[in-house]
Amino acid sequence: MHSFSPTEKALLCQAAEHNYPNNPCGIMDQFISVHGKADHALLIDCLNESSKLVNMPSSTICFFGRRDCVHFKSFYLFFKVINSNVKHKLSGENNPFAERQKSCFKAAEICGKDFLRSVTLEDLEKCKSKMDQETYNRALHGVEEDKRTLEAAEVLIKGDFNRFGELMNASHDSLRDLYEVSCPEVDELVEIARKTKGVYGSRITGGGFGGCTVTLIDRDAVESLKDAVNV
Numbered sequence: 001m002h003s004f005s006p007t008e009k010a011l012l013c014q015a016a017e018h019n020y021p022n023n024p025c026g027i028m029d030q031f032i033s034v035h036g037k038a039d040h041a042l043l044i045d046c047l048n049e050s051s052k053l054v055n056m057p058s059s060t061i062c063f064f065g066r067r068d069c070v071h072f073k074s075f076y077l078f079f080k081v082i083n084s085n086v087k088h089k090l091s092g093e094n095n096p097f098a099e100r101q102k103s104c105f106k107a108a109e110i111c112g113k114d115f116l117r118s119v120t121l122e123d124l125e126k127c128k129s130k131m132d133q134e135t136y137n138r139a140l141h142g143v144e145e146d147k148r149t150l151e152a153a154e155v156l157i158k159g160d161f162n163r164f165g166e167l168m169n170a171s172h173d174s175l176r177d178l179y180e181v182s183c184p185e186v187d188e189l190v191e192i193a194r195k196t197k198g199v200y201g202s203r204i205t206g207g208g209f210g211g212c213t214v215t216l217i218d219r220d221a222v223e224s225l226k227d228a229v230n231v
Contacts, residue, residue, distance in 0.1 A: 006034035007049065024098050025207075043153045047117040054153045076219035077161065077200075082193075082229060084185040086210030096209055100138055100179060107131060107139030116142045141178035145171060165200025165216050172203030181208025189213045189229065196225045 010030035017023045031051050032042050041054040104116040110130050111123045121143055128136055148167050155163045172190055176182040186204050190213055193202035198221025205214040217225060
C-alpha cells in the first residue's frame with residue numbers, strides 16, 4: 001500500500017474538491033489539516049506548495065463558550081471566532097470564488113506572469129492601464145495581501161500583537177473593498193469588534209461571502225464583545 005506524505009494527502013483532498021463539487025479551492029484548509037501543529041500558525045506558499053510553522057507566543061484559538069486561555073507577558077489573549085450564520089456556496093456554476101480566481105489569472109497574464117504570486121506592486125502599476133478596474137482591484141488585493149501575510153508571520157513571532165491587529169484590519173478592509181468577498185453581516189461583526197475596547201484586530205476568515213470573523217482580543221474584553229454582538 002502506498003504511503004502518502006502529508007502534502008500528497010492535502011493535494012489529493014484539493015483535487016477531490018475540484019473534481020467532484022466543482023470547487024476550485026486553494027490549499028489552505030487542506031494544508032493546515034495535515035501540517036498544523038498546536039501553538040503554531042502555518043505560513044503557506046501556494047506558489048511552490050510549501051509551508052512553514054510559525055510559533056505563536058503562548059496564544060490560543062477559542063470559540064465562544066470555551067474558558068481556557070494561555071498566559072503571555074502578563075496578559076491574556078484570545079483569537080475569538082464569531083459565526084455570522086450567513087451560509088455561502090463556493091462550488092458549481094456562477095461561483096463567485098472562481099470568478100475572482102479568473103481575475104487573478106487574467107491580471108497575472110497581463111503582467112507577463114504565470115501566477116499572481118509572482119507579480120510585484122511595480123508590475124501591477126505598470127500594467128494597470130491594460131486592465132479593467134475590477135481586475136486591477138482584485139489583483140491589487142492579492143499582491144498586497146501577500147506582503148501583509150509575510151509581515152504578519154514576522155510580527156507574530158515577535159509577539160507584536162498591536163501590529164498584527166493592524167494587519168488583520170487592513171486585510172479585512174481590502175477583502176471588503178477590493179476583492180469584494182465580504183457581506184453586510186460580516187462587516188457589521190467586524191465593526192462591532194473593532195469598537196470594543198481590548199480588541200487588536202478583526203477580519204473575515206474562510207472563503208468569504210458569509211461564514212465567520214476572527215478577532216484578536218484581550219481576555220478581559222471577551223464579555224464586552226459578547227454583549228455587544230448579542231445586542
